[in-house]
Amino acid sequence: MAFYLLHNYMDFILPRAILIIYLLTLAVYNSNNFFIPIIIIISIGIFQNMYLNFKQKHIKTRWLSCLSIICILSVISLVSVYFPRNSLENFLLEKTTSVRNFMNEKGIYSFIQQSNARTTSRTGFSENDERLGGPILDDNQIVFEAIQSTAHYWRVESKAVYTGLGWQDNVSDKDSISLNSSNELTRASTDYNGELADSESISLSILNESSYVPVPYGNFQVAIQDGAAGFEVNNISERIDFLNYTDEVSLELNWENFAYTTDDLANVQVTIPPGFVDYLQLPDSFPVRIRALTSEIVQGQTSLIGQVTAIENYLKNSGTFRYSKIDAVLPDIDEDYVEQFLFDTRVGYCDNFSTAMTVMLRSIGVPARWVKGFSTGEAVGSEQSGTRFAIRNNDAHSWTEVYFEGFGWLPFEPTPSFSQPMEEAITSETEDNLSATIEVSSTSESESVASSESITESDVSNSEEVTSTEKVNDHHFWDSSFRKLIVTVIIIIVIIFIIFILYKWFIYLFVLLMIYFSKQPIRIVYPYLLKKSNILIKRSPAQSLLNHASAIEENYSILGGAFIQLTEIYESYLYSDNYIQNLKQIELMKSVAKMFSSIRFERRFKKGKKAKH
Numbered sequence: 001m002a003f004y005l006l007h008n009y010m011d012f013i014l015p016r017a018i019l020i021i022y023l024l025t026l027a028v029y030n031s032n033n034f035f036i037p038i039i040i041i042i043s044i045g046i047f048q049n050m051y052l053n054f055k056q057k058h059i060k061t062r063w064l065s066c067l068s069i070i071c072i073l074s075v076i077s078l079v080s081v082y083f084p085r086n087s088l089e090n091f092l093l094e095k096t097t098s099v100r101n102f103m104n105e106k107g108i109y110s111f112i113q114q115s116n117a118r119t120t121s122r123t124g125f126s127e128n129d130e131r132l133g134g135p136i137l138d139d140n141q142i143v144f145e146a147i148q149s150t151a152h153y154w155r156v157e158s159k160a161v162y163t164g165l166g167w168q169d170n171v172s173d174k175d176s177i178s179l180n181s182s183n184e185l186t187r188a189s190t191d192y193n194g195e196l197a198d199s200e201s202i203s204l205s206i207l208n209e210s211s212y213v214p215v216p217y218g219n220f221q222v223a224i225q226d227g228a229a230g231f232e233v234n235n236i237s238e239r240i241d242f243l244n245y246t247d248e249v250s251l252e253l254n255w256e257n258f259a260y261t262t263d264d265l266a267n268v269q270v271t272i273p274p275g276f277v278d279y280l281q282l283p284d285s286f287p288v289r290i291r292a293l294t295s296e297i298v299q300g301q302t303s304l305i306g307q308v309t310a311i312e313n314y315l316k317n318s319g320t321f322r323y324s325k326i327d328a329v330l331p332d333i334d335e336d337y338v339e340q341f342l343f344d345t346r347v348g349y350c351d352n353f354s355t356a357m358t359v360m361l362r363s364i365g366v367p368a369r370w371v372k373g374f375s376t377g378e379a380v381g382s383e384q385s386g387t388r389f390a391i392r393n394n395d396a397h398s399w400t401e402v403y404f405e406g407f408g409w410l411p412f413e414p415t416p417s418f419s420q421p422m423e424e425a426i427t428s429e430t431e432d433n434l435s436a437t438i439e440v441s442s443t444s445e446s447e448s449v450a451s452s453e454s455i456t457e458s459d460v461s462n463s464e465e466v467t468s469t470e471k472v473n474d475h476h477f478w479d480s481s482f483r484k485l486i487v488t489v490i491i492i493i494v495i496i497f498i499i500f501i502l503y504k505w506f507i508y509l510f511v512l513l514m515i516y517f518s519k520q521p522i523r524i525v526y527p528y529l530l531k532k533s534n535i536l537i538k539r540s541p542a543q544s545l546l547n548h549a550s551a552i553e554e555n556y557s558i559l560g561g562a563f564i565q566l567t568e569i570y571e572s573y574l575y576s577d578n579y580i581q582n583l584k585q586i587e588l589m590k591s592v593a594k595m596f597s598s599i600r601f602e603r604r605f606k607k608g609k610k611a612k613h
Helices: 002-009 014-030 036-050 059-081 085-105 108-113 287-295 304-317 338-347 350-363 428-441 447-449 457-474 480-504 507-516 521-538 545-555 564-574 583-605
Strands: 144-148 156-160 176-178 183-186 196-206 219-226 231-234 240-241 251-260 368-374 376-381 386-392 396-402 408-412
Touching: 014 480, 156 240, 176 583, 219 521, 287 304, 287 338, 287 350, 304 350, 304 396, 304 408, 338 350, 350 368, 350 396, 480 507, 507 521, 507 583, 521 564, 521 583, 545 564, 564 583
Parallel strands: none
Antiparallel strands: 144 196, 144 386, 156 368, 176 231, 183 219, 196 251, 219 251, 231 240, 368 396, 376 386, 396 408
16 A cells, blocks of 8 residues: 555655554564664655655745654654564553454454464364474364263373473383273272262263363263273373274263362372372473572472462462463473563463473472363253263363372462362462462562572572573663553554544545445545535535536645546536546546645645645
8 A cells, every 4th residue: 555655646654654654563573673674764755755845836845844754754763773672562462462362262363374374273182292382273163072060171181291392291101001992991099088079970972083081080980882992091191092983982971079178288298109200300401590480489388289379379360471372482492481481471371371380390399290181161051961061172271280199189270261170269378378479470580589599509600690681671771661651652653643644634545445446436536525625615506516616726726627627527427428437537536635635634724824836
């Protein structure tokens, strides 16, 4: 559009402004520096404007026009140099998260992506988690349906090896697989010694040819009704797969849910779970500031449940982090996935939050593992035996499990806006510490590193280096309050500028739309312009169109006979059988509309003066 206006109408301000605003918008969402292109646009524009005003009689008007344009575009160029791209990007993304998440849920982004060559991941259960991160689009396909009385999470598997980029299966997982060729499988937690809820029956229908069996927490017996010939069980990840399964599998579960509360866990201390899997494993290059931050968060917590819920609350309730599937960033190959999330982007979805919680717990010696499955799904109907839930790819989810001696592996939910039905309300002990936990979230990263007592002497030097760097950033020119002020002022200026352009060129832009959408634009363009001309000089009922056009031309010589020509064309359209539309007529309509816009603008701001040139 900018080049169209520039080429066909030699318009300077509007197309240049469009180009600069477009480049500034790209600067917000990309890492490119557009300073040089903006300077080139300004330079060419200044020379062009001088050429366009060369034939004006008043030299003062010409140079004042050039000076004003130079000032306006110079301000924009300075903004481009000191443009707080990251801050503005975060500000805009944060304010529009709810809208864009709604669009993602409704499948708008998926629809757009279908015509885009670039691929983006979609929600759903993934078999490969070695590289986490990046945006994902919602997928509403139903994976399975469940008829049940109680809503709950559906567990599929856990993973134990964190690489810094994602999660891998334990090397010994394959040695722990057992086969069950019967149609029934009973699973009871030998580590759980707490209370169990009443038995409940669940009917499951697996609809999308999935190999895995989604199961609830607790003790259960699962029986295949149709579609598979047995089970394959991984005793480490606790994943269950079908043997010889078909497109659809029907199951019946007899389930007893765990019935513990957080009060029951108050006296449980940290214990290493039995077995040969290292649930404290972290990569050799594990960032020191993650451990330092975690130590700060759990400071003063003496119980295991207190430490776990402190980290959970920090991630979920402190307000430091933002949930978004489409704003999540894919870390570089040399970046730690959790470190980038905790200290840099602070935006992501369940994988970010659950991985962060698991890794943070491990960093302070608490056994934890990363778990994948599905959230509760959506209630879609009522059956005689219970409520029908539809679980979709959108409901694919991840969370954290922590080992409690006497209770086994228990789930915790660090992701904002998600609620693990199995977790009871936090007891008064943990509520007393919630305010302290949230206060920690506002503590700077430098304080977290400096106050940590769990790091080694070799790590202290690294911590101090990070601290000094971050203190410099804290005193950067674009500090929080001033940055928001500048961003707000820029947005207001841009909005005022757009309103100004739309107001000044409203007639012209409206005529462009009519020409674009009409096969015979003269039929609607001329009556519209005639109506606008009545504002300039009122047309009497007995006055012909040509006489009225002549009167307009006498008072507004800027038209140069164009309105009379357009009137003759319109009368030819009305009364002649030989009317043929051509490009010259289209250009004449645009020219008259543009001049009417200028006349209207000058009349509004120069009342009492006629727009003679």
